[in-house]
Amino acid sequence: xMYQSEPVLYRTHPxxxxxxxxxxxxxxxxxxxxxxxxxxxxxxxxELIESLKGFSLxxxxxxxGMLKYLQIVNQIGLFIIPPILFALMVSRSIKGYLRMDRRxxxxxxxxxxxxxxxSLPFLHWLSELNEAIRLPExxxxxxxxxxxxxxxxxxxxxxxVDVHTWGGLTVNLLMIxxxxxxxxxxxxxxxxxxxxxxxxxxxHASVLITAFLFSALHLQFYGFLPRFVLGVLxxxxxxxxxxxxxxxxxxxxxxxxxxxIVFFMNRSGKEVEMEEIGSSSNIFIIFFSFLxxxxxxxxxxxxxxxxxxx
Numbered sequence: 001x002m003y004q005s006e007p008v009l010y011r012t013h014p015x016x017x018x019x020x021x022x023x024x025x026x027x028x029x030x031x032x033x034x035x036x037x038x039x040x041x042x043x044x045x046x047e048l049i050e051s052l053k054g055f056s057l058x059x060x061x062x063x064x065g066m067l068k069y070l071q072i073v074n075q076i077g078l079f080i081i082p083p084i085l086f087a088l089m090v091s092r093s094i095k096g097y098l099r100m101d102r103r104x105x106x107x108x109x110x111x112x113x114x115x116x117x118x119s120l121p122f123l124h125w126l127s128e129l130n131e132a133i134r135l136p137e138x139x140x141x142x143x144x145x146x147x148x149x150x151x152x153x154x155x156x157x158x159x160x161v162d163v164h165t166w167g168g169l170t171v172n173l174l175m176i177x178x179x180x181x182x183x184x185x186x187x188x189x190x191x192x193x194x195x196x197x198x199x200x201x202x203x204h205a206s207v208l209i210t211a212f213l214f215s216a217l218h219l220q221f222y223g224f225l226p227r228f229v230l231g232v233l234x235x236x237x238x239x240x241x242x243x244x245x246x247x248x249x250x251x252x253x254x255x256x257x258x259x260x261i262v263f264f265m266n267r268s269g270k271e272v273e274m275e276e277i278g279s280s281s282n283i284f285i286i287f288f289s290f291l292x293x294x295x296x297x298x299x300x301x302x303x304x305x306x307x308x309x310x
Contacts, residue, residue, distance in 0.1 A: 007088065007089050007090055007091060007092060008089050009086075009089040009090045010090060010091070014195055014198035014199035015199055017086075017090065017195055017198070018192075018195050018196075018199065020086070020089065021082065021086050021191060021192070021195065024082040024085055024086055025078060025082045028077050028078065028081045028082045028085070029074070029077045029078045030077075031077070032073055032074075032076060032077025032078075032081065033070075033073060033074065033077060036069075036070065036073030036074075036077070037049070040066070040069055040070075040073075044065075044066050044069070047063065047066065048066055048069075048070075064159055064160065067156070067159075067160070068160060068171060068175055071160075071175055072174070072175050072179065075175070075179045075180065075183055076179070076183070078183070078187075079179070079180070079182075079183025079184055079186065079187050080179070080182065080183045080186070082187065082191075083098065083183075083186035083187045083190055083191045084186070086191055087190075087191065097190075097194075098186055098190035098191070098244055099190060099194075099238065099242060099243055099244045100190070100243070100244045100245060102241075102242055102243040102245075103243070103245070104241055104243040104245050104246045104249075105241075105303065105304070105307055107303055108241055108246055108300050108303060108304065109245075109246065109249055111296045111299050111300050111303070112237060112246055112249065112250045112253075112296070112300060113249065113250060113253045114296060115233075115250070115292070115293055115296040115297065115300075116250050116253050116254045116257075117253065117257065117278075118289055118292045118293065118296075119233075119289055119290075119292070119293040120277070120278025120279070120289065121278060121279065121280040121282075121285050121286045121288075121289035122286055122289040122290040122293060123226040123229065123230065123278075124226070124276075124278060124279035124280070125280075125286045125289075126225040126226040126229060127222070127223055127225065127226045129225060130221075130222050130223065130224055130225040130226065131222045133222075146221040146222065147222075149219065149220075150220050150221070150222055150223075153219075153220065154275060157274055157275075158273065158274065160172065160175070160176065161176070161258075161259060161262045161263070161266075161274055162266065163263060163266065164263075164266050164267055168263075169259070169260075169263045172259050172263070173256055173259055173260075176255050176256075176258075176259050177252050177255035177256035177259055178252060178256075180251065180255060181248050181249075181251040181252035181255065182248060184214070184251065185234065185244055185247045185248045185251055186244070188210050188213065188214045188231070188234075189210065189234055189235060189238045189244060189247050190238075190244050192210050192213065193206050193207065193210040193235055193238065193239075196209050196210055203239055206235075207232060207235035207236060207239065208232065208235075210231065210235055211228050211229075211230075211231030211232040211234075211235055212228060212231075214227065214228075214231035214234075215227035215228040215231055230254070233250075233293075233297065234247035234250060234251065235247075236297070236301075237250065237300065240300060240301050240304045240305075241300075241304050257277075258274050258277050259274075261277050262274050262277070
């Protein structure tokens with residue numbers, strides 16, 4: 001019988017695990033960025049270093065490809081590699097620890113996908129409420145930084161999605177939908193939520209804390225509320241279903257839908273802002289969106305409970 005040693009963090013305190021996770025995130029991001037630059041230099045040349053400035057190259061269409069390359073490298077280094085390495089350090093089964101070993105029920109997937117699509121008017125309404133929030137006068141410089149950062153981030157996103165070819169669509173689906181869906185859910189719901197629950201012993205607090213970090217780490221103050229609510233929904237999807245595939249698929253549907261709509265509108269010659277997709281000023285539509293979101297959330301919970309009793 002072959003002896004199998006315990007993973008290095010198997011018996012460590014939950015707080016220490018979270019500290020190790022933070023260290024993994026920093027080291028992985030730096031190492032991946034360095035390797036990504038070395039790999040990219042032969043293809044993009046010395047201009048790759050200039051593209052690290054990001055926002056300064058928005059008016060140079062031939063440089064957008066480099067920015068997308070760096071974005072993909074950053075996502076892999078920050079969201080894909082650390083959760084996998086962390087799971088290896090904590091458990092003998094990556095899929096088991098990340099809760100990717102359980103196949104979700106088809107009705108849950110369908111209801112979750114519909115929920116994401118029809119929740120957009122309500123989430124956009126939350127975004128408008130968020131934008132109306134003003135920081136105290138003594139934090140004026142911080143508020144101006146948020147406004148400038150988010151304006152530039154919006155410009156960068158619009159530059160990324162401004163494609164008219166199927167190849168461009170494929171890259172955008174990978175960069176904006178697939179990688180974030182897998183990476184962010186593995187990190188926030190797969191690792192961080194579980195780590196917080198091990199530490200606090202309170203699953204509801206863990207869902208809320210994880211959703212707060214999920215929204216805050218996007219560094220978009222004026223989109224904090226809708227992203228926080230989305231994070232809470234995705235968190236409870238994992239708690240109720242026991243499968244990370246549910247929030248992954250819902251996250252993918254949310255991002256991919258926006259990418260596809262912008263792409264087909266571009267090809268038809270019509271302009272549409274990605275941030276405005278699904279928004280409505282009709283209070284009845286917003287209220288219906290909220291009710292449908294709550295109804296489908298309850299349906300998923302009840303369906304999972306019913307399946308568990310069988």
